[in-house]
Amino acid sequence: MRDAFWKSLIVLGIFYAAAQQALGQPLVAKAESIESAVINADLVLVAKLVHIGEAKQVDGREFYNTNISIVRNLKQDLYLDEPHKKLQAELLGPAAVLADWKDRSCDLLVLIYNYEPYATKVIELAPGKMEVMKADFTLLREPEAVLNAAEQALQRTPPAIKRLHTFELHVPRNLIANTQWDNYFGLFLNVPVDQQLEKRAIKYLRSENYNERKEGARALRYFRSDENIARLKTLLQDPGWGYLRHPADNNGIEVRYYGVRDSAYLTLKSWDVEVDKPETQETILRSPPDNKDP
Known part of the structure; x- marks a missing residue:
């Protein structure tokens, strides 16, 4: 059958x-599983959106130049002497979603790729606002569970490995x-x-x-x-x-x-x-x- x-x-x-x-x-x-996402990102941050700048069209999609304030650095450049405190990031709209994140000063999991400025990924770390899947098909809906999974994946990956298939x-x-x-x-x-x-x-x-x-x-x-x-x-x-x-x-x-x-x-x-x-x-x-x- x-x-x-x-x-x-x-x-x-x-x-x-x-x-x-x-x-x-x-x-x-x-x-993308949370493990793949964080392992293959150059920077993995918990941040708050503090400024939304001008919009630009890239391949038919609207991106905004933003400033983010760093709450936690989960993954950063090995040769960085001081952890990032603020960064600029090109974030995909819509503008209303970005404005809502800024107004509520909510925590965001931000994944940045050094040579792909328009590939930045953002997950709002709030119950009921997120659904992330682990590589073992476990569904995560709680911020702490997502952060734990991200940290465990990064800890298992040697610093010398830049990307994983x-x-x-x-x-x-x-x-x-x-x-x-x-x-x-x-x-x-x-x-x-x-x-x-x-x-x-x-x-x-x-x-x-x-x-x-x-x-x-x-x-x-x-x-x-x-x-x-x-x-x-x-x-x-x-x-x-x-x-x-x-x-x-x-x-x-x-x-x-x-x-x-x-x-x-x-x-x-x-x-x-x-x-x-x-x-x-x-x-x-x-x-x-x-x-x-x-």
């Missing part, structure tokens, strides 16, 4: 992708119910490529869920080892499949895609492991095409 559900999702995914193009709006949300994980639909992502068909979360991701990938390889096995095989590409080579070889004949073409929409011809096999094979090939390419597609005639004249 579960495999049938995921097979139907693949067909729906093709439809949704077409609908997304037609509507010009995303149907699947994307977000990230990997996009599908978040189970039940975990985004009643959140800001509830109106989307799904959520993909960027998480750090670290030991936690490897553990999740290995766990996914043993899952009954076809998509999780496929995702696990893809994620393991970052973690070559003899043990992981052996694990992936066992998936080269994985029975899981999804519809590439549904017979109802393809003149009675069913085309199956064995995605777990394909992902395992591609990861092994990226490691220069010599293996035979498995069968990743299968065509089955379910019913003869109707050739009758209308």
Whole structure:
């Protein structure tokens, strides 16, 4: 039953992708885990907005030159002798939101990227005003929990590491119910490529869920080892499949895609492991095409 559900999702995914193009709006949300966000930022600050300057249009979006007053420095330049007390930052509008932050003098978590002035990210640190997800899919809505997660991620990351690769994980639909992502068909979360991701990938390889096995095989590409080579070889004949073409929409011809096999094979090939390419597609005639004249 579960495999049938995921097979139907693949067909729906093709439809949704077409609908997304037609509507010009995303149907699947994307977000960044708090760990990825803070690790890959140059400065991580708790600050208050104290001044809003002139607006400017950048790529069709309105940014404001602002001044922020620093409350806490969670991450700063290693060679900075004194911690920042005030900074200028280009913040994305709307102006009403910025003015509200300034008037209430609320605490903001500010992530600044040195060479991307218009990529600054801001999270209002107030209950009911925030929803942040950790790499383990834990949903955080309390300021202290968000700050703790940010600090723990920074403490685990050696100062010599400037950036970490990230990997996009599908978040189970039940975990985004009643959140800001509830109106989307799904959520993909960027998480750090670290030991936690490897553990999740290995766990996914043993899952009954076809998509999780496929995702696990893809994620393991970052973690070559003899043990992981052996694990992936066992998936080269994985029975899981999804519809590439549904017979109802393809003149009675069913085309199956064995995605777990394909992902395992591609990861092994990226490691220069010599293996035979498995069968990743299968065509089955379910019913003869109707050739009758209308």
